[in-house]
Amino acid sequence: MTSVLITGARPYGEDPVDVVLKDGRITTVGASLSVPGAERLDASGLVLLPGLVDLHTHLREPGREDAETVETGSRAAALGGFTAVHAMANTDPVADTAGVVEQVWRLGQQAGLVDVVPVGAVTVGLSGTQLAELGAMADSAARVRVFSDDGHCVADPSLMRRALEYVKAFDGVVAQHAEEPRLTVGAQMHEGERSARLGLTGWPAVAEEAIIARDVLLAEHVGARLHVCHVSTAGSVELLRWAKSRGVRVTAEVTPHHLLLTDACVEGEVDGGVRTGAYDPVFKVNPPLRTHRDVAALRAGLADGTIDAVATDHAPHAVEDKESEWAAARPGMLGLQQALSVVVETMVATGLLDWRGVADRMSVRPAAIGRLDGLGDAAHGRPIAPGEPANLVLVDPGTRAVVDPAALASRSRNSPYAGRELPGRVVHTFLRGTATVLHGVAQK
Ligand SMILES: NC(=O)N[C@@H](CC(=O)O)C(=O)O
Numbered sequence: 001m002t003s004v005l006i007t008g009a010r011p012y013g014e015d016p017v018d019v020v021l022k023d024g025r026i027t028t029v030g031a032s033l034s035v036p037g038a039e040r041l042d043a044s045g046l047v048l049l050p051g052l053v054d055l056h057t058h059l060r061e062p063g064r065e066d067a068e069t070v071e072t073g074s075r076a077a078a079l080g081g082f083t084a085v086h087a088m089a090n091t092d093p094v095a096d097t098a099g100v101v102e103q104v105w106r107l108g109q110q111a112g113l114v115d116v117v118p119v120g121a122v123t124v125g126l127s128g129t130q131l132a133e134l135g136a137m138a139d140s141a142a143r144v145r146v147f148s149d150d151g152h153c154v155a156d157p158s159l160m161r162r163a164l165e166y167v168k169a170f171d172g173v174v175a176q177h178a179e180e181p182r183l184t185v186g187a188q189m190h191e192g193e194r195s196a197r198l199g200l201t202g203w204p205a206v207a208e209e210a211i212i213a214r215d216v217l218l219a220e221h222v223g224a225r226l227h228v229c230h231v232s233t234a235g236s237v238e239l240l241r242w243a244k245s246r247g248v249r250v251t252a253e254v255t256p257h258h259l260l261l262t263d264a265c266v267e268g269e270v271d272g273g274v275r276t277g278a279y280d281p282v283f284k285v286n287p288p289l290r291t292h293r294d295v296a297a298l299r300a301g302l303a304d305g306t307i308d309a310v311a312t313d314h315a316p317h318a319v320e321d322k323e324s325e326w327a328a329a330r331p332g333m334l335g336l337q338q339a340l341s342v343v344v345e346t347m348v349a350t351g352l353l354d355w356r357g358v359a360d361r362m363s364v365r366p367a368a369i370g371r372l373d374g375l376g377d378a379a380h381g382r383p384i385a386p387g388e389p390a391n392l393v394l395v396d397p398g399t400r401a402v403v404d405p406a407a408l409a410s411r412s413r414n415s416p417y418a419g420r421e422l423p424g425r426v427v428h429t430f431l432r433g434t435a436t437v438l439h440g441v442a443q444k
């Protein structure tokens with residue numbers, strides 16, 4: 001394998017250096033390097049970060065290949081600067097056996113654009129009634145460590161307790177979609193002033209917070225790891241802060257859309273972007289877009305580390321499932337290709353996070369939660385240093401571009417950022433020293 005010499009890149013936004021990649025690893029980081037025979041890549045002005053890691057991606061294969069495949073989702077991920085993504089279990093068939101998780105893992109390796117790390121279902125068929133074969137999935141070639149019924153909440157507290165006890169044995173984690181189902185029957189949007197005015201059934205903050213409160217107590221009782229998916233309310237941030245202060249082994253993620261958008265989008269008021277019509281189902285998502293107060297609390301929680309990670313909850317949906325009337329549309333929105341840009345806009349441009357903070361919340365911590373940081377040659381979320389796997393992303397921090405859903409790599413088009421101008425373009429991505437994206441173009 002020929003080596004690659006990246007010149008003038010700014011690791012974590014700091015002083016420019018040259019970096020040499022060879023045989024899948026970073027071999028040298030230094031000033032004015034010269035490597036005979038190496039491919040040169042001028043990265044002046046670009047910020048260099050460790051390859052991003054997503055804890056929460058819906059790739060839809062097997063079952064809904066019309067909405068996304070492992071390959072198309074992997075391409076969107078690489079273009080978004082990711083080198084590893086966790087593929088959620090709510091496929092058809094559900095990823096609740098060693099066979100299905102191994103199939104997804106193999107499809108990811110074949111696509112070769114990012115490491116696709118399968119998430120295993122907690123319960124058989126996401127039914128919420130019977131534990132799936134968690135141990136067999138952990139021991140499989142896919143070596144599953146993250147388990148989730150995402151899309152559904154593990155609502156039964158005794159089943160949740162048993163799942164936490166089970167995963168503790170192999171250092172796994174239960175990633176909970178925190179939604180008390182009896183509080184969200186028929187829910188269409190955030191419950192508040194707007195839902196009351198519009199006459200739509202509300203999804204109250206307490207439906208999320210009640211499950212988080214219960215689960216952090218269960219995790220404390222069992223001594224197991226709990227991860228909270230797509231945290232969306234100010235109250236949830238307070239509960240997590242309290243649980244962490246008690247030493248509970250809990251981690252949490254926030255999505256880019258919950259850092260940027262509010263329930264005003266449902267009425268067609270999109271701050272800083274294009275004005276759309278009211279009731280555009282592209283803004284329908286679980287948990288729902290909430291208020292400015294919640295957005296501010298989520299940003300503050302991510303900045304102070306109460307929220308550990310940004311995770312996309314990339315949720316592609318086919319046109320017939322999304323371009324319908326509001327009540328009939330499926331919840332979920334695309335996220336992989338714009339995640340970093342939204343974080344630059346909401347967290348870096350606002351001074352809430354520096355680039356080291358971005359690397360921590362989008363690579364280091366999510367990799368650690370998924371236990372990808374200790375995998376040797378296959379590790380992610382590692383420092384930019386000699387000897388480490390060459391999983392890297394180079395970002396143009398300043399240039400702003402308008403999002404065109406038609407130009408995205410996903411097979412679906414349900415981007416909530418259509419027409420919005422965002423900074424932070426991903427220019428190059430490397431997976432183990434091989435470019436998966438060069439000059440903004442996917443290499444496969
Ligand atoms: N977020 C969503 O609105 N939808 C997700 C499921 C989920 O993450 O809960 C999906 O699978 O489409």
Ligand SMILES: [Zn+2]
Binds near residue numbers: 152230
């Ligand atoms: Zn969910």
Ligand SMILES: [Zn+2]
Binds near residue numbers: 056058150151313315
């Ligand atoms: Zn999800």
